[in-house]
Amino acid sequence: MSLRSVKPVHETQTRILDAAEALFLLHGFEGASMRMLTARAGVNLAAINYHFGSKDALIEAVLRRRLDPMNTSRIAALDRLEEQAAGRPLAPEAIIGAFVGTSLRMIEDARGGGRNFIRLLGRTYTDPDKRIRALIGQLYAPAMERYKAAFTRALPELPGEELVWRMHFMFGTLSYTLAATDTVQLIAGCKPEDRYDARLLEARLTAFLVAGLMAPLPSVASVRKAA
Amino acid sequence: MSLRSVKPVHETQTRILDAAEALFLLHGFEGASMRMLTARAGVNLAAINYHFGSKDALIEAVLRRRLDPMNTSRIAALDRLEEQAAGRPLAPEAIIGAFVGTSLRMIEDARGGGRNFIRLLGRTYTDPDKRIRALIGQLYAPAMERYKAAFTRALPELPGEELVWRMHFMFGTLSYTLAATDTVQLIAGCKPEDRYDARLLEARLTAFLVAGLMAPLPSVASVRKAA
DNA sequence: GTCTATATCATGATAGAC
DNA sequence: GTCTATCATGATATAGAC
Numbered sequence: 001m002s003l004r005s006v007k008p009v010h011e012t013q014t015r016i017l018d019a020a021e022a023l024f025l026l027h028g029f030e031g032a033s034m035r036m037l038t039a040r041a042g043v044n045l046a047a048i049n050y051h052f053g054s055k056d057a058l059i060e061a062v063l064r065r066r067l068d069p070m071n072t073s074r075i076a077a078l079d080r081l082e083e084q085a086a087g088r089p090l091a092p093e094a095i096i097g098a099f100v101g102t103s104l105r106m107i108e109d110a111r112g113g114g115r116n117f118i119r120l121l122g123r124t125y126t127d128p129d130k131r132i133r134a135l136i137g138q139l140y141a142p143a144m145e146r147y148k149a150a151f152t153r154a155l156p157e158l159p160g161e162e163l164v165w166r167m168h169f170m171f172g173t174l175s176y177t178l179a180a181t182d183t184v185q186l187i188a189g190c191k192p193e194d195r196y197d198a199r200l201l202e203a204r205l206t207a208f209l210v211a212g213l214m215a216p217l218p219s220v221a222s223v224r225k226a227a
Numbered sequence: 228m229s230l231r232s233v234k235p236v237h238e239t240q241t242r243i244l245d246a247a248e249a250l251f252l253l254h255g256f257e258g259a260s261m262r263m264l265t266a267r268a269g270v271n272l273a274a275i276n277y278h279f280g281s282k283d284a285l286i287e288a289v290l291r292r293r294l295d296p297m298n299t300s301r302i303a304a305l306d307r308l309e310e311q312a313a314g315r316p317l318a319p320e321a322i323i324g325a326f327v328g329t330s331l332r333m334i335e336d337a338r339g340g341g342r343n344f345i346r347l348l349g350r351t352y353t354d355p356d357k358r359i360r361a362l363i364g365q366l367y368a369p370a371m372e373r374y375k376a377a378f379t380r381a382l383p384e385l386p387g388e389e390l391v392w393r394m395h396f397m398f399g400t401l402s403y404t405l406a407a408t409d410t411v412q413l414i415a416g417c418k419p420e421d422r423y424d425a426r427l428l429e430a431r432l433t434a435f436l437v438a439g440l441m442a443p444l445p446s447v448a449s450v451r452k453a454a
Numbered sequence: 455g456t457c458t459a460t461a462t463c464a465t466g467a468t469a470g471a472c
Numbered sequence: 473g474t475c476t477a478t479c480a481t482g483a484t485a486t487a488g489a490c
Contacts, residue, residue, distance in 0.1 A: 012455080026355050031257025033483060044457055049485060051455090123353050126406040128253050128346070162431070169400050169435045172407065176399025179353040203445035204389070208396045211442030218430035239473080261466060271474060276467060278473090 013051050015041040020062045021113050025120040029059050029132070060135060063124065066106075066117045071143040074102045078146055089153040093210045099147060100174060100205060104198040107178055122179025125171075155214070162217065170209050177205060240278050242268040247289045248340050252347040256286050256359070287362060290351065293333075293344045298370040301329045305373055316380040320437045326374060327401060327432055331425040334405055349406020352398075382441070389444065397436050404432060 019041035023032040034055060038045045052058040077098035081090055106114035124132060144167075151163055158166075181201075246268035250259040261282055265272045279285040304325035308317055333341035351359060371394075378390055385393075408428075 028255040028257055030254055034485090035482070044455095045484095046457075046486080047455085055484070119353075119355070123350065126346075126350050126353075126403065165431050166435060168407075169404060169432065172403030173396050173400040173439075176353065176403045177396060180395075180399065204392050205396065207442045207445040208393060208439040212400075212435040212439040215434045215438030218434040260464075262464075271476090272466095273468080273475070274473085282466070 012041075012043055012047055015043055016048060016051065016058070017062055017065055018113055020058055021116050021120060024059070024062060025116055025123065028123075029127070029129075056131070059132075062120075063135060063139065066114070067121070067139045070102055070106070071140065074099055074143050075146050077102060078150055082150070089156075090150055092151070092154050092213055093206060095147065095150050095154060096170070096206055096209050096213065097202075100202060100209070103174060103178060104202050104205075107181075108198045118178045122175040125175050151213075159217075166213050166215075169212060173209060173212075174205065177201075239268075239270055239274055242270060243275060243278065243285070244289055244292055245340055247285055248343050248347060251286070251289060252343055252350065255350075256354075256356070283358070286359075289347075290362060290366065293341070294348070294366045297329055297333070298367065301326055301370050302373050304329060305377055309377070316383075317377055319378070319381050319440055320433060322374065322377050322381060323397070323433055323436050323440070324429075327429060327436070330401060330405060331429050331432075334408075335425045345405045349402040352402050378440075386444075393440050393442075396439060400436060400439075401432065404428075 016037060019037050020032070023036050023040060026032070027036070034048050035045060037058075038047055041047075048055065048058055052061055078095070081094055081098055103118060107118045109115060124136060127133065127136075148163070148167065151158075151167065152160070155163065243264065246264050247259070250263050250267060253259070254263070261275050262272060264285075265274055268274075275282065275285055279288055305322070308321055308325055330345060334345045336342060351363060354360065354363075375390070375394065378385075378394065379387070382390065
């Protein structure tokens, strides 16, 4: 029995997924080559095609590995809140907290690669490739519907169209923040030890998002007349 | 005299820049090859190296062509506001409007390629490549300093650290919104003719951002104690 | 399941004719 | 300023030994 056989059955897949997560972020899906990925994973060049079938299938596997559990956990967080509320509508900040908290708990996990994935995800949301967009839309649809319904119950006076836009803005703020938080010079002034303190970031982000969600309605009517 | 000589002197450069703007968005800086770019521009493969020196230099030229005038115009908008105010601090919504308006005027310009560029820019902000980050930071620094100073005067009671984070959030909301607005399924429900109505989007976005900027302070102290 | 070797084609860059 | 031809390298994918 060789030493090799002691490894977990799917260690090669895991090593490839971890390497892909890091390198897709650094170079993009097209820019990261299979040679880069397999070299970083310490596996043979042929291993990607053997285990995943193609580079495209690997991209999908990278996204699904963490997105499926993340969205499941986001929905579960909402389920728990609604159970506690026993029929009453939830507070908007509680809904936002359930969504944001799931993401922020991942970005603290640098060793497990969670931070890499969250940053990769922030870039993937704005990827113009049709296949990527279709996949992301499909993976997010159930969670988005659940959150939209919760917001609608929490803020019945907010017009549906406006809610959809504000969810879009909130989603954007979150994903940009997570994708850019250590790449942008703007926040270079903040204390380095605070930069990955998810608790602190969560408090700041939630305050910002709650205020944006509950902002006074823009005077759309006057804008329409002027146009 | 050939028909060719009637063309503007630098039409080849312009054709390459336009093609690059579109294809860098679709495939990323690494994913778009020089063969793709020159084929789309209808010029020879060697033209990129002749006119720009290298692919990297082309990337920089694509970003500078529109970013330099955009930031100049953002600073000019702030100058005009401060001149009108004659020494009094500006209203936060006026400052936000000056910044956001410049971007939104570009996204209506589909024919001139402005929309492509704005979407490319949204993706570039989160690019992890060090050279790209350094370039973006350098191109934005003057405008950012001016806007930070204006916000500081408008909101003297907001702690500086909090302001920096909120500027980061606002910048993220704007760039994600502009990058993703026609790629994301979330807003598929809105009226198609409204989707690129910059006036309507500006009203919605400004309402969201102003509320976020002026949100009540998060209770950072209690968070710190708990951590 | 992992490896080497290879097939086929694309990549960025350049030299030199026109 | 534009072209063709070419270089060395790297790309995805696969066939077949172990």
